[in-house]
Amino acid sequence: MTAPHPRLSINQATIKKTTVAEALRVATEAGVGAIGLWREQVQDAGLDESARMLADSGLRYSTHCRGGWFTAQEGPDRRAAIDDNRRAIDETAVLAAAGAPGSRAVLVLVVGGLPTGSRDLVGARQRVADAVAELAPHAAQAGVTLALEPLHPMYASDRSVLSTLDQALDIAAPFDPTVVGVTVDTFHLWWDPDVTAKIERAGREGRIATYQVCDWKTPLEADNLLSRHYPGDGVIDFEAMTRAVEATGYDGDIEVELLNQAIWDTAPALAVTRTIDAFDRAVAPFLAK
Amino acid sequence: MTAPHPRLSINQATIKKTTVAEALRVATEAGVGAIGLWREQVQDAGLDESARMLADSGLRYSTHCRGGWFTAQEGPDRRAAIDDNRRAIDETAVLAAAGAPGSRAVLVLVVGGLPTGSRDLVGARQRVADAVAELAPHAAQAGVTLALEPLHPMYASDRSVLSTLDQALDIAAPFDPTVVGVTVDTFHLWWDPDVTAKIERAGREGRIATYQVCDWKTPLEADNLLSRHYPGDGVIDFEAMTRAVEATGYDGDIEVELLNQAIWDTAPALAVTRTIDAFDRAVAPFLAK
Numbered sequence A, B: 001m002t003a004p005h006p007r008l009s010i011n012q013a014t015i016k017k018t019t020v021a022e023a024l025r026v027a028t029e030a031g032v033g034a035i036g037l038w039r040e041q042v043q044d045a046g047l048d049e050s051a052r053m054l055a056d057s058g059l060r061y062s063t064h065c066r067g068g069w070f071t072a073q074e075g076p077d078r079r080a081a082i083d084d085n086r087r088a089i090d091e092t093a094v095l096a097a098a099g100a101p102g103s104r105a106v107l108v109l110v111v112g113g114l115p116t117g118s119r120d121l122v123g124a125r126q127r128v129a130d131a132v133a134e135l136a137p138h139a140a141q142a143g144v145t146l147a148l149e150p151l152h153p154m155y156a157s158d159r160s161v162l163s164t165l166d167q168a169l170d171i172a173a174p175f176d177p178t179v180v181g182v183t184v185d186t187f188h189l190w191w192d193p194d195v196t197a198k199i200e201r202a203g204r205e206g207r208i209a210t211y212q213v214c215d216w217k218t219p220l221e222a223d224n225l226l227s228r229h230y231p232g233d234g235v236i237d238f239e240a241m242t243r244a245v246e247a248t249g250y251d252g253d254i255e256v257e258l259l260n261q262a263i264w265d266t267a268p269a270l271a272v273t274r275t276i277d278a279f280d281r282a283v284a285p286f287l288a289k
Helices: A020-030 A039-045 A047-057 A076-098 A121-142 A165-172 A195-204 A238-247 A268-282 B020-029 B039-045 B047-057 B076-098 B121-142 B165-172 B195-204 B238-247 B268-282
Strands: A008-011 A034-038 A060-068 A106-110 A145-148 A180-185 A208-213 A254-256 B008-011 B034-038 B060-068 B106-110 B145-148 B180-185 B208-213 B254-256
Touching: A008 A020, A008 A060, A008 A268, A020 A034, A020 A039, A020 A047, A020 A268, A034 A039, A034 A047, A039 A047, A039 A060, A039 A076, A047 A076, A060 A076, A060 A208, A076 A106, A076 A121, A106 A180, A106 A208, A121 A145, A121 A165, A121 A180, A145 A165, A145 A208, A165 A180, A165 A195, A180 A195, A195 A208, A195 A238, A208 A238, A254 A268, B008 B020, B008 B060, B008 B268, B020 B034, B020 B039, B020 B047, B020 B268, B034 B039, B034 B047, B039 B047, B039 B060, B039 B076, B047 B076, B060 B076, B060 B208, B076 B106, B076 B121, B106 B180, B106 B208, B121 B145, B121 B165, B121 B180, B145 B165, B145 B208, B165 B180, B165 B195, B180 B195, B195 B208, B195 B238, B208 B238, B254 B268
Parallel strands: A008 A034, A008 A254, A034 A060, A060 A106, A106 A145, A145 A180, A180 A208, A208 A254, B008 B034, B008 B254, B034 B060, B060 B106, B106 B145, B145 B180, B180 B208, B208 B254
Antiparallel strands: none
């Protein structure tokens, strides 16, 4: 069995069926150094209990997944979303503080799609900027970085009106980079003819809060949300993207986040082993350290 | 029944199960003024016979669909693809000459995805530019415009390494706009945060060879190629995109091209009637004339 690369982090979405306790155990038993947990599972276990277990595990905390979903127009739904994001920021701070040295307080934001019945993509995108402006002071106070995640344009209507890295960087621009950054995810950005230049910009502006790797393969799954594959199993040029991210000086953990029914149907320990191997072959060779 | 808008053209993909003869009959019986045919059906009917029937129909010819698929590395496959595109150029010239006044000799190009086993997106994109350079003299001689079509990024690996309008315009730039232009298709481009500026650029550079409209709706079909909907049935802001195209001075036919199993299962005459109605409601109000 391959020893896990020291910068590999397992995102809990890869082992979606696990509780927090199980996810931590599987990761530590495999020798992985870091983990990113999902809010639903953390809430099921309780935040304080999750933090205690995380501290006991000795794992670094890489990201908290996830906030966002704030494209609704002003009204009770939008207020509820903003409040929920404030709670997510607080959770992130607690978990990052409980993680081993090197943990990062990064809250990944999937911003949401068009409100039902709306065709106003421009307005929805503006409301993302407004939500970030509203949440930034709370994030700054909590010491948490909001990591805006551009999603693949095939999700533009139903999951993320944020579709390119430049869009995310433009929204982040008014804020301190420690408060608002971006998520660079290979699956979402690989197709972009300007992705290398955009990653370089993200680095220059100090905005890369997390780097996530997974592969793209066709035909896509019938549920295209579940089409994320082990690095190396698809067509993404991990060398080009990883070298671009490394060239910015990003030296944090690198998450593997695989939403994929076949992987979810695998025993979690096996999925982690396969992730370690895939990372070692497809990503690790291009890391500066 | 709504009278068809004078600029509406039926793309044969909308009534995929028709022969050329049937497609022409259905379009003329509905009072539509223009049509775009597909190569497979034209070859089934024979090129000369198709041209004769088109001339008899009194319809304008709006586009010939389609050429492209030339991302292979140098070798027999690439040579075959280039030769096939030369034939497609010749077919386009014959059919456009047979169409009613106002016909355009436009060959739509879907460039193709990554070759099997390749991860070299940059190389594949360069080979698209090389193929265009190789075909441009033949197109110029034949009086045909090659219409590079950026496809939605969800097709970047398997159908089109050309994903944005700027990419298409950059490849077109070295050539006369009457020889190399672009296809503006709402379904493929609606998500782009800069789409309006890019359409403006396409107009400024004289490159809009055809405008195609169809709608985006989620969840996508399991086969995401077949997720194209009647204008108005989804989330695309046809006002914004259509006004942007009109503002460039584009005054040609506007095609409705719907790859959708449910529509293919409809009687062709009914699909055309529904297309006429949809166009009238969702697109026509924003046309300058």
